Amino acid sequence: MNIILLGPPGAGKGTQAKILEEKHGLKQLSTGDMLRAAIAAGTDVGKKAKAIMDRGDLVSDDVIIGIVSERMDKPDITAGVTFDGFPRTPAQAEALDKMLAGRKQKLDAVIEMKVDDEALVERISGRYTCAKCGQGYHEKFAPAKTPGVCDVCGGTEFTRRPDDNEKTVRDRLQVYNKQTAPLVAYYAAKGNLHVIDGMADITRVTGAIGSVLEKVKG
Ligand code: ADP
Ligand code: ADP
Numbered sequence: 609m610n611i612i613l614l615g616p617p618g619a620g621k622g623t624q625a626k627i628l629e630e631k632h633g634l635k636q637l638s639t640g641d642m643l644r645a646a647i648a649a650g651t652d653v654g655k656k657a658k659a660i661m662d663r664g665d666l667v668s669d670d671v672i673i674g675i676v677s678e679r680m681d682k683p684d685i686t687a688g689v690t691f692d693g694f695p696r697t698p699a700q701a702e703a704l705d706k707m708l709a710g711r712k713q714k715l716d717a718v719i720e721m722k723v724d725d726e727a728l729v730e731r732i733s734g735r736y737t738c739a740k741c742g743q744g745y746h747e748k749f750a751p752a753k754t755p756g757v758c759d760v761c762g763g764t765e766f767t768r769r770p771d772d773n774e775k776t777v778r779d780r781l782q783v784y785n786k787q788t789a790p791l792v793a794y795y796a797a798k799g800n801l802h803v804i805d806g807m808a809d810i811t812r813v814t815g816a817i818g819s820v821l822e823k824v825k826g
């Protein structure tokens with residue numbers, strides 16, 4: 609099963625994609641995480657992407673389509689994929705259609721997570737991540753059980769993303785509305801769009817996604 613979590617920055621895509629990976633074995637394919645790994649590794653892709661990401665713009669379609677296509681050919685992609693942060697433009701959506709068709713696979717559901725702008729800014733301003741295992745947290749909504757210690761791996765170092773500041777978040781929301789929101793109509797026309805309330809708490813959102821997966825399983 610292949611699904612897309614579609615939603616603005618801070619909607620909860622990464623949080624839910626990690627839960628889906630544990631619960632259903634769907635691999636999280638986060639283009640944002642892949643780009644941050646490329647930056648950390650100092651690759652050509654990373655060098656190109658860094659400044660663009662810091663100002664909240666989108667990395668070019670060619671670069672993104674290239675890294676996703678490469679990832680889709682790795683042998684660990686078996687039970688399916690949760691696309692998190694991809695596609696973000698109509699050109700990426702069309703490329704994904706072709707990628708899946710070429711691999712005799714299909715898209716089972718596109719789940720749009722709706723969250724108000726002010727809530728997004730609050731979520732992103734409080735977001736932090738375990739430096740060791742990548743587990744995501746929020747100062748107010750999803751803090752580590754023991755302050756300063758990762759629930760998952762016991763790590764004690766945490767990071768914040770350079771683009772998670774209020775100014776860049778507002779720019780990223782504008783970019784989303786302009787370049788990514790048109791995908792809602794694209795997938796609605798194909799008949800696989802499912803809209804859920806992303807304002808609910810994390811457990812409820814997981815439940816809503818689970819219901820969509822049950823429905824599309826048939
Ligand atoms: P995205 O991947 O869509 O950018 P994240 O999954 O990283 O979003 O979530 C953004 C922040 O909001 C994180 O700090 C996360 O812990 C928190 N968060 C995620 N889902 C919810 C929710 N349903 N309610 C409150 N906070 C949430
Ligand atoms: P969030 O979900 O919080 O917006 P991501 O981690 O998905 O953050 O993306 C962070 C940044 O990486 C984006 O602002 C953009 O610069 C770049 N990026 C990630 N995915 C894509 C994509 N599919 N197309 C273009 N740029 C991307």
Ligand code: ZN
Nearest residue numbers: 738741758761
């Ligand atoms: Zn950890």
